[in-house]
Amino acid sequence: xxxxxxxxxxxxxxxxxxxxxxxxxxxxxxxxxxxxxxxxxxxxxxxxxxxxxxxxxxxxxxxxxxxxxxxxxxxxxxxxxxxxxxxxxxxxxxxxxxxxxxxxxxxxxxxxxxxxxxxxxxxxxxxxxxxxxxxxxxxxxxxxxxxxxxxxxxxxxxxxxxxxxxxxxxxxxxxxxxxxxxxxxxxxxxxxxxx
Amino acid sequence: xxxxxxxxxxxxxxxxxxxxxxxxxxxxxxxxxxxxxxxxxxxxxxxxxxxxxxxxxxxxxxxxxxxxxxxxxxxxxxxxxxxxxxxxxxxxxxxxxxxxxxxxxxxxxxxxxxxxxxxxxxxxxxxxxxxxxxxxxxxxxxxxxxxxxxxxxxxxxxxxxxxxxxxxxxxxxxxxxxxxxxxxxxxxxxxxxxx
DNA sequence: TTGTAACTTGACACAGTGTAAAGTTGACAT
DNA sequence: ATGTCAACTTTACACTGTGTCAAGTTACAA
Numbered sequence: 001x002x003x004x005x006x007x008x009x010x011x012x013x014x015x016x017x018x019x020x021x022x023x024x025x026x027x028x029x030x031x032x033x034x035x036x037x038x039x040x041x042x043x044x045x046x047x048x049x050x051x052x053x054x055x056x057x058x059x060x061x062x063x064x065x066x067x068x069x070x071x072x073x074x075x076x077x078x079x080x081x082x083x084x085x086x087x088x089x090x091x092x093x094x095x096x097x098x099x100x101x102x103x104x105x106x107x108x109x110x111x112x113x114x115x116x117x118x119x120x121x122x123x124x125x126x127x128x129x130x131x132x133x134x135x136x137x138x139x140x141x142x143x144x145x146x147x148x149x150x151x152x153x154x155x156x157x158x159x160x161x162x163x164x165x166x167x168x169x170x171x172x173x174x175x176x177x178x179x180x181x182x183x184x185x186x187x188x189x190x191x192x193x194x195x
Numbered sequence: 196x197x198x199x200x201x202x203x204x205x206x207x208x209x210x211x212x213x214x215x216x217x218x219x220x221x222x223x224x225x226x227x228x229x230x231x232x233x234x235x236x237x238x239x240x241x242x243x244x245x246x247x248x249x250x251x252x253x254x255x256x257x258x259x260x261x262x263x264x265x266x267x268x269x270x271x272x273x274x275x276x277x278x279x280x281x282x283x284x285x286x287x288x289x290x291x292x293x294x295x296x297x298x299x300x301x302x303x304x305x306x307x308x309x310x311x312x313x314x315x316x317x318x319x320x321x322x323x324x325x326x327x328x329x330x331x332x333x334x335x336x337x338x339x340x341x342x343x344x345x346x347x348x349x350x351x352x353x354x355x356x357x358x359x360x361x362x363x364x365x366x367x368x369x370x371x372x373x374x375x376x377x378x379x380x381x382x383x384x385x386x387x388x389x390x
Numbered sequence: 391t392t393g394t395a396a397c398t399t400g401a402c403a404c405a406g407t408g409t410a411a412a413g414t415t416g417a418c419a420t
Numbered sequence: 421a422t423g424t425c426a427a428c429t430t431t432a433c434a435c436t437g438t439g440t441c442a443a444g445t446t447a448c449a450a
Contacts, residue, residue: 005396025305028437041440042397049439107305110220110298154367155377163358172349182350189384198416198427223406237428239408 009046012036013060016053020100027104029053051114058101058118065097071129080137081192085184087133088160091126092180095165102162123157130156137192144193152191159187204241207231208255211248215295222299224248246309253296253313260292266324275332276387280379282328283355286321287375290360297357318352325351332387339388347386354382 015035019027029050033040047053062068070093074086095102108115131153138149158164160183168174168182210230214222224245228235242248257263265288269281290297303310326348333344353359355378363369363377 008396029439030437038396039398040438041399044439045396050437103305107302110302151373151377154363154369155381157367158359158362161358161362163356164353167353167356168349172352174349178346182346186350186381186385190381200427203427224408225406233427234429235407236409236430240427244408245406 005046008036008038008042010060012038012043012046012053013057016057017061017101020057020104023100025103025107049114051108051112051118054101054105054108054115055118058098058105058122061098061101065094067094070094074129075132077136080133080140080142081188083136084133084156084187084192087129088184088187089180091129091160092165092183093176095162096169096176099162099166106162126160127153127157130160134191142192142195144191147191155190156187159183200241203231203233203237205255207233207238207241207248208252211252212256212296215252215299218295220298220302244309246303246307246313249296249300249303249310250313253293253300253317256293256296260289262289265289269324270327272331275328275335275337276383278331279328279351279382279387282324283379283382284375286324286355287360287378288371290357291364291371294357294361301357321355322348322352325355329386337387337390339386342386350385351382354378 012032016027016032019031019035024031029043030040032053033043036043043053047056070090071087074083074090077083077086102119105115105119109119110116131149134143134149134152134156137143137152143149143152164183165179168179169176174182207227211222211227214226214230219226224238225235227248228238231238238248242251265285266282269278269285272278272281297314300310300314304314305311326344329338329344329347329351332338332347338344338347359378360374363374364371369377
């Protein structure tokens with residue numbers, strides 16, 4: 001046979017991605033194998049367990065969707081307020097892209113340490129983005145009195161959670177544009193004062 | 196033997212409650228049976244499945260903690276702003292009491308329809324509370340222009356999610372008092388204008 | 391031609407939920 | 421005192437999904 005191992009790997013990742021994206025909240029190893037056209041056992045030859053496969057899929061999506069470039073834009077914003085807006089656009093706009101896999105990863109959180117760490121790591125990266133936006137606002141002295149940068153970061157991080165996106169966009173039926181608009185308004189109302 | 200069936204039932208509910216509260220995120224039917232001092236199978240004599248047992252436990256906690264009386268206070272507030280504060284105190288203060296069971300119920304959401312409906316029903320009840328607070332604010336003409344009552348309700352509902360409480364209190368280490376204070380500030384900043 | 395990497399088939403261990411069946415025990419009625 | 425009944429017990433098993441193991445098969449390459 002001697003098919004290319006790395007080519008099979010990427011076919012696995014794409015199939016996993018597609019299945020998760022389809023919203024079927026019960027993507028089993030056998031479903032993925034069937035979609036790729038290999039046996040369930042062959043899957044384990046490439047990825048030792050489900051958590052590893054999901055984590056690899058996350059990285060795959062990050063590369064394909066070029067998350068780094070998206071976040072880059074927010075780093076070059078002039079004012080703190082603009083930086084806040086740009087970060088909300090970048091991350092908030094990325095949430096729908098990774099929603100399928102985020103559901104799967106969070107569902108494993110409680111039983112699988114590896115999955116939990118992968119998800120937490122991702123969330124910490126978002127938190128760093130929040131902290132940077134808050135620093136930019138604080139640097140201009142526009143953080144409300146009585147709100148420490150630390151606490152402002154926590155609040156922004158909370159606002160930008162995937163769960164909040166789910167609630168507004170999926171449960172309440174908001175459009176992505178409305179979501180971004182209102183979250184920006186909420187963040188500005190609480191974190192930025194006009195002196 | 197002829198032990199009282201309803202007494203055993205309440206011992207089961209209390210044991211389930213206690214186990215879930217202990218933060219052990221892996222409460223199996225056998226764990227509960229062991230805690231009560233009966234066989235696993237006897238559990239199924241009283242509750243046909245895990246979802247039913249969890250739902251019954253939720254109702255049990257509601258009764259024990261008298262959630263209705265707590266919410267009553269917010270309904271008697273004079274102004275819209277006061278009503279908003281009172282509701283945030285009532286529900287926000289209740290979240291820690293039901294946190295254990297909420298984790299268990301949400302973990303079953305994706306695989307068990309009954310559990311999903313039980314949790315969603317609860318969240319809809321919270322939403323009604325949010326809608327009532329928003330109506331009170333709107334009735335005073337203090338809702339910001341460009342924000343419909345519907346959308347304001349969605350935003351408040353999002354703010355008051357259990358997931359947001361988890362993020363701030365558990366992940367970020369906030370005290371319950373700080374949580375309530377900042378959520379109130381956030382809600383007022385976005386939903387109430389001083390004319 | 392022999393080795394090797396990528397696969398296949400088939401079997402099995404394990405955890406946890408839920409079902410089924412047969413037996414035990416204690417209270418209570420007649 | 422005896423029989424009935426509900427609350428339990430023990431034992432066993434079906435089912436799902438993950439992950440492991442072992443023995444083949446296939447095709448390319450040195």
